[in-house]
Amino acid sequence: MASIEQLKLRINLHELAERLGLKRAPGGDKALYHSPKHEDKSPSLSILQDHPKHGTCWKDHSSGEGGSCVDLVIYVRGGTVGEAMRWLHEAFGIAFDKPEAKEQERKGKLDYIADRCLAGRERAREYLKGREICDAALDAAIATRSLGFNDWTSQQLSSGNVGYGGPAAAFIVRTQETGQIVAIDMRYLDPAANGGVKTQTQGAKDGHGWTADWRKLKRAHRVVVVESAVNALSVDTCGIPGTASFAMRGIGNVQHIDFSFLQDKQVVICFDNDEPIEEGKPRAGHRPGPEAAWALHERLTAMNISAMLVDQAHWSADLADGSTEHQPINDVNDYLRLRGAQKLARALETLEHWLIAGLAGDDKVKGKKRVFLPSHDFAQYWKFRVRPDFTSYVSKMNKNEETEVETPVINDLAGFRIASLSRVSVASATSTMTGDPDQSPTVYFAVSVQTPRHGAKLIRKVMLDDQLHNVDQWGKFGPIWSPAPFKRMVNILERTAHLGARHAANFVGLAWRDGQLIVNEGPDCYFTEADKQCPYHNLTFPSGPSTDARKVVNAYQETFRQNAATIPLIWSLGGHLKALLGFWPHMTVQADKGAGKSTLIKRLERTLAFTMFSGQSLQTEFRLLTSISHTSHPVGWEELSARRQDVIDKAVGLLQENYQYTVTRRGTDMTEYLLSAPVMLAGEDVPVRSLLGKLVRTTLTGKKGPMMPDDLPRFPLRQWLEFLASLNRLEVLAKYRDLRDYCLSRSRASGSDDGAMRMAGNYAAVLLAWGYLSEFAGMDRDEGGFPKDLLTEMNTHIAETSADREPWVWIMETALSEIDASNFKHPYTFDDVDGEPCLLVRTSHVMDHIAHSSSLREKWNGLPVKSDRVFKKQIQSAGVIVGEKEQERTIHNRRVNYLSAISLDRIKNFGLAVAIRNDK
The missing domain is CATH 1.10.10 (Arc Repressor Mutant, subunit A)
Incomplete structure (x- = not known):
């Protein structure tokens, strides 16, 4: 596809304005155009030729908008930059390049349907306005090309059959990152003509939700999550400041959508207010909407996203026959049609005040309860009231002697809200590292709390069994004004420990959980003392397209000759193979002063989210131990040789142990530390004579090349780990054995030199990582001569250390x-x-x-x-x-x-x- 600059050079703005249907005032070539956004008596849109700053451009003087040809298409037609450029290519007959043509072919059907739907989008306005949705909300959805109208009917089927079609509002589902169309949902105006089917989807159903404007959702600090697109537009109709809506497109999507885009936002869940399923039917007594809301609440809370449920206890409407009975209002759009936008806005801000989300403190709610509370707990449960970041309790009830009306006296309890208390079973170190069945898991309790100082982000703390009723532990979250009622509240919350209960692995990187390889990040772990137990306890792996991997590798191959910089890069990436191989060597980076060692290490830190610890932070055995625990993501130790000899001896002892993995426990609480991180040792003289059989190395002296570009992307580490997680362990081990034989056959060591054979095995592991990286990044295995340079480094290393190994x-x-x-x-x-x-x-x-x-x-x-x-x-x-x-x-x-x-x-x-x- 041509760039924006190329399109600006090739497209005449006057011709573009004509094709877009802009009305031009009389007056010849210098006449202005009428604004497409509003009725104007005098033209206000001008096209400027040879502007001294912007070149050829346009500007609507009534709104202040302006820009290039792409901006004009978006201004008139709406949509994204990519869609505007695609329209220009098609309208002016500018050819796409081959990759774009393949992309068009791959998603052509949905694009074709979407174009048809967008052409009749005004008919959707007529239908949705009939459902009390305002013009502002519809304009926003139409501007982003997320709303259209479809009138397709089948030529093979007659009206009344499923699949016949008919007039339908079309909701176009797009991805957040690229705006690519992934699905189109149809909501039929006359379901009877379509065989009684009210909705139908073209494209993907699972894993994608709908919102009118992704940019608005990204800016919002509060997001209301509903079931359908019509309900989402109903929320938008309220015009609540700082609030966006998101439609799940069905409650089945609760388990499929990646909700990471909701991080740091206050989520309000408002699913359908369904009645219990009738007796005699499957799942009798269950309420699908509320139960899906409970499941979503558990998922979001586990991701440290604050979520609250709308209180639907008073969502009821008078029956049409004038009787005193009431029927529940089912969803957001029904509420909008019955009560209006202002009352709906207030209803969406009326959140449940009960301690346990979804569990009312009275017996008025019908259907299956979320949690069973014994009578002695339920008798106290109703007293506790929560707001998003505050907790109160009813100390007593005052009774008016004349009216006999009871009024609760509400006192402050705590300056935070307990969002969840869940039981977590953490796998043992052996099971985490080997994938063997877990014989000794450890049970912790994960507490998620919302506080005013952290906004909508939940704070999580892991507690031991004997810490749950220690008020001092809870006091670390915020003030507690009444300890006795607070302890009673925690005692009730213990009944919810099974909600959100999960199995976990305390390991950052590639690990085993329940016999399956998983990618585990810092927030996925449950450490009792996170800042001490793991250097990457809050690490989220860099993510990006896999094509960035090749760019990064090529840049590292160019910056130092003979792949001197690429070797530590591949070693760092391959460290996550420890879960498959059972070991990973450490690395030394040898370099003279001014050889570029510090510059290279800083680039590695930026590329891989890698941490290099200064010598000052490694002065004690405990600091050394905490820097290498619970991760396969590499760490670095700077200038170890400059430390005291006793520190060096302790460091070398730890490195001997975490060549594979070792478990140790420290302190009076016997806190567990899993020593496993591969370590990069950098300096002019690295004192590791006793470690030579567990090392690989690279030498930078005399190999410096050009600097790497400043705009080099980060390595897509998340995608790399997901690729490794898909590998078969037996195949990986078989491939490693073949590469070890290959390295031994090209090694200068004799067969009787056991130390040299072990060193060759270490270099074979790095060569294995290179092979998988080549497959991941789409590179040739001999690209840049990496295998040859690695074997050269191996033989030089073996020759120079033949004496030191003994x-x-x-x-x-x-x-x-x-x-x-x-x-x-x-x-x-x-x-x-x-x-x-x-x-x-x-x-x-x-x-x-x-x-x-x-x-x-x-x-x-x-x-x-x-x-x-x-x-x-x-x-x-x-x-x-x-x-x-x-x-x-x-x-x-x-x-x-x-x-x-x-x-x-x-x-x-x-x-x-x-x-x-x-x-x-």
Whole structure:
């Protein structure tokens, strides 16, 4: 499709005005046009040629509106920018490009029906005005091309048969983001002609609702949710400031629509006031409308969206025969027709004041109750009254002795409203990470509260069983003026713990719940101490089109040569495969000063909503632990080498544990921490010798390229995780095994080097993530040479760390340094054994010296090997001991036996050396 600038160049505005049917005043080429919005005696719309600021444009001087050709189409015809551009293409014969043609072909049927409906939209006005809907509401719906009229009839069927059709108001359902038409709902003026069917839908029914104007709904701070589009227009007729309407298009949509667009809005639910189903019929005693409202209330509350129900207890009308009986008013439009817009507006602002939404405090409501309350609870229940963010209670009833009328005395109870108290079963760590059946779930209670300071957003807190009746816990939400009645109220609310009860997983990322892979975000978790237990406890993953993934990858491939920046990007994205693989390696980013490390990390933070913790925030073991808990989304530790040695040792110990996952508990409450996050270690010298078998790395020095563009989109992480959740675990594991064999076959390590084989397995995991990302983003697997560069980095890493991977090398390095410094007090000597110069020393003496030297205490604490037996076995396996038997020598006039002959030539291959003293 041509851009707006291209259309402005190709389309003459005078010709466009003529095609749009604008009336022009006499006067030749310089004459003005009459406004299409109102009757004007003198023309007020002018077309300006070569405007110094805007070029060729138009302006309606009566309203102040103006703009380009696209704006003029919207001004006259209504609709969205995309629809206006599409109309211009068709009206002026400008060809669409191929992708647009495919899009037109895919949704052509609905577009064709919608165009027919929009052509007769004024006939819909006649019908809806008969239902007391005002012109302003109809004008708004027509301007956004959401309302039309359809008079199609079947040529094969006769009148009176289902599917015949006939005159019908048409409600055009569009998506919020793009305005694309997804369905058209018909409401027939004469249902009998259509076989008694009142409504019919073309397109998708589930998952989409209708509103007259998505932009108005986005700006609104209150949204009234109703069942049908006619009811939504009835709400719009009231003209309530700051209020928009949304139609569910049937109560079955309660479980299908994504209500995230209602975040931070006060929702008012006003479904049909249905009578109980008659005895003898299925579901006798149930009321479909109110029960659907209860279900919607539960869904919205679980999403931390404040929702209240309209009080329909007094929605009744006098019968036409003049009897004293009353019949219920069924829906919003019925109320509008009987009582008028002003009274409907007041009715929509009259919200239920009962403590439990949908449960009246009297016995006047018919049908099935939402919750059963025992008589002793029900006798107290009616005393508690709520407003959206406030709670009161009736302390006593004053009786007028003359009239005998009782008046309640209402006292303040709490400065907030308890929206729900629900029981939550949280899966165990093992079940969350492996998908195994859960044998030990933990039960918590999730409390959602609305407070004045947070507006319409509910605040959620997770409480333990023994915290529910602790007023101090509730006092954290706001003031409580009468603790005793408040405790009685909480006791009643315990009866509702099953409402909204749910299973959950306390994990941010890709996790298992009830044996199924799910995408779990921060708000989906139920932590007792969220800010301590998970660094991403309030994270919502960035979302966007999957086409953005390729843009991001290409930008990272260009900014550093040899895919040096792409490796940490793929490692970060692949961390969520831990739920499928059972492990994920950590990463080190090595770079000299000025190599671009800090810039790259900041871009990763922006691209992936990734958190890099400063060294200052990692000074204690507890802070280290809280930074890696309950998530597979990676975190970063900056300049770990600059911390104290004891902090480094604790950090390395934690990293050993969360290569897979480990559960630990801290504090007097035994709060659970699931150590699982992959960690990126950045710095010039990352002290991770004992972690080499659990790391991958990238080196940035000397590879810097051009800067990434500032307008680079964020990676569509939500869509990526949903893609991973659709994978089959067995297929993923099989593919990983094949890639591990592939990496081993191209590794420079020998088959006997277990540490190098493990490193190759780590790089195979990153290569697996690259393969799935290529499939997700529609890229070639060899794009940018990533596999080749990753294998090069792997082999360089293996070669440079061949000595560092063995703990015996670290021990010998320390011992030889002590010998050079003349600090080694145990007997040793230099001599030839089997023709090779050797150092003869007892391995037990080496371990004793390191263990008992105060200057070497930190090194001893950091050693993974502390046993003489294991140390000796490692140096034997490394082949640096000469001879099969232990040696015996006289040293300083003492006969010393059980000496190991360590070849000085062989240890040079491991980067070890010692100064030979002649007196030895």
